[in-house]
Amino acid sequence: METDVQLVARAQGGDRQAFAELVRRYRDLVFRLAVSILGQGFVPEAEDVAQEAFLKAHRSLCSFRSEAEFSSWIYRITFNEAVNLKSRARYRRPHANETALAGRMTSEPGPDEQVETAHRDQALAECIRALPEAYQSALRLYYWLGVGVGEVAELLDVPENTAKSYLHRARSLLLGMMKDKGYSCGGT
């Protein structure tokens, strides 16, 4: 199997098949990173971000220095694209929020408990949205998308200990925020 360096060199020479192979290698991780930054209500936007990141990479391939890792480079482009889009679309409501809540309401027993859980999850989602971007992304990658700490570190282009620290600090901040909102984390 060809290495990224070999594929990048071929793609720089105009070989589209080599670039297509790079896309195949990184599309899922790039999409996960985008969706982890934008949140679960913005899946179509995350796909657009993934596409735009690859198009930007293709456009700037000539200036890419092969001493750097292609993966780090494409993740950095994706992170910036997603954060830019998010800042432009901050006023919008996510697509899936109400649907997700409705699904949860019908699948759990006890109407009071359902309402309480839905409200608590809503409060938690609001608290998560108030965290710094890197913390939000780390939380969604780890808890929602099931990505391991090592891969979280790779996607956010930080050392593994920093990724662990992001998760720890995010949990600590959420603890305080949920407490301020009067929610018990241990209860249902």
Place this chain on the structure above:
Amino acid sequence: MAEPEFNEAEVDGLLRRSMTAPIPTLSPEFDQHLMSEVSLRSQPLGRYQRGLLAGYGILSVVACSVSMHGQGLDWTTIAASILGPLFLVGVAPALRLASRQASP
């Protein structure tokens, strides 16, 4: 009413319980859309566009040179100020790429 006690493990549990939405996946046509967009965007300029661009470039250089000469600059300085940046923007990256591809 006394505030309930919290700890990080409880937040961990809450996050695990709350973030259970299905994991999204890319649409199956993603590669196809992306590569057709890549082809579209990397198409070389047509004859008409190239002519238009070249004409615009030449006209700009002439207008700029005449204007600078009118301000009292000599032709050597004008040529250096136009060709220097052109070399840096256009030729140097191409040379760098060529040397990188030539090296093993």
